[in-house]
Amino acid sequence: MAADEIPPPLASSYATGFGEEGRAWIAALPALAADVLERWELRRDGDPWSGQASLVLPVLRHDGVPAALKLQLGRQEAAAALIGLRAWKGEGMVLLLDHDPVSGSVLLERLDGARTLASVDDDAAMGVLAALHARLVAVPAPRGLPGLGDVAAAMLEQVPQAVTRLVDPADRQILRGWASAVADLADDPGDRLLHWDLHYDNVLAAEREPWIAIDPEPLVGDPGFDLWPALNSRWDDVVAPVGPGRTVRRRFDLLTEALGLDRARATGWTLGRLLQNALWEIEDGGTRLTPSEIAIAESLRDR
Numbered sequence: 220m221a222a223d224e225i226p227p228p229l230a231s232s233y234a235t236g237f238g239e240e241g242r243a244w245i246a247a248l249p250a251l252a253a254d255v256l257e258r259w260e261l262r263r264d265g266d267p268w269s270g271q272a273s274l275v276l277p278v279l280r281h282d283g284v285p286a287a288l289k290l291q292l293g294r295q296e297a298a299a300a301l302i303g304l305r306a307w308k309g310e311g312m313v314l315l316l317d318h319d320p321v322s323g324s325v326l327l328e329r330l331d332g333a334r335t336l337a338s339v340d341d342d343a344a345m346g347v348l349a350a351l352h353a354r355l356v357a358v359p360a361p362r363g364l365p366g367l368g369d370v371a372a373a374m375l376e377q378v379p380q381a382v383t384r385l386v387d388p389a390d391r392q393i394l395r396g397w398a399s400a401v402a403d404l405a406d407d408p409g410d411r412l413l414h415w416d417l418h419y420d421n422v423l424a425a426e427r428e429p430w431i432a433i434d435p436e437p438l439v440g441d442p443g444f445d446l447w448p449a450l451n452s453r454w455d456d457v458v459a460p461v462g463p464g465r466t467v468r469r470r471f472d473l474l475t476e477a478l479g480l481d482r483a484r485a486t487g488w489t490l491g492r493l494l495q496n497a498l499w500e501i502e503d504g505g506t507r508l509t510p511s512e513i514a515i516a517e518s519l520r521d522r
Contacts, residue, residue: 220252229269244292255324285329293323303437306361311354313433336422341457349477360412360439367440368408381501390508397494400487409441418448442478443488467518486519
């Protein structure tokens with residue numbers, strides 16, 4: 220591939236997130252792509268596309284089977300994704316076809332990257348997402364993945380300092396409340412295999428099944444911690460215009476029923492996910508809580 224085929228948002232993301240290491244990886248990306256294509260006997264079969272962390276090349280294998288070559292900088296998250304993909308074995312999840320441990324490149328089954336679950340009516344889409352959630356967490360969690368217990372402990376350690384960076388006393392009170400919810404649950408973090416980022420844009424149309432999940436960030440823990448991406452899906456064009464409360468509660472009820480979750484416990488872990496998001500935003504310089512996350516918390520207050 221040529222250097223001018225690298226999507227500018229990907230280059231910018233790597234420069235911002237990884238500094239000199241990221242810029243060097245982007246500069247070496249055309250050579251890496253050429254090497255992997257040759258070694259795996261792959262032929263380009265369309266234009267590249269990317270997210271914030273990877274470049275995906277549509278390819279044909281030597282036997283003519285369509286596939287997708289994913290090129291990414293080797294990170295802890297990428298290693299966890301491989302463990303998860305091997306555990307799921309295509310059960311509601313994109314199939315792993317090959318992996319290069321040196322470069323971190325992976326070969327995946329080809330899905331329809333142009334059609335995500337966001338293209339479907341919201342009620343139908345949330346039903347699909349709930350069913351996928353249930354299938355994914357039913358697979359036993361393998362060893363070698365991060366656990367929610369450690370994540371929760373690290374969050375609680377960060378809260379005292381993070382609170383001081385919020386300018387609004389109401390935000391400080393809310394953050395302490397989310398931390399209290401996590402503290403109440405931290406001794407029993409759960410043992411299920413979580414996707415950690417299952418929202419509409421991470422579910423693609425496919426031939427093997429109508430809809431298949433992609434881009435997992437596997438974590439072992441309580442499925443309640445995994446609900447926020449679904450609750451937040453299509454916030455600006457679907458949720459906010461009709462009032463967040465009703466839509467968030469409808470989604471929450473559908474998800475907890477499909478997963479067989481205790482609602483009070485799922486609410487607590489969802490507040491934990493909001494806490495995690497807030498801590499990340501504060502670490503990046505934020506001084507206010509995100510309105511959509513406050514709205515989700517308020518919507519679940521009586522669940």
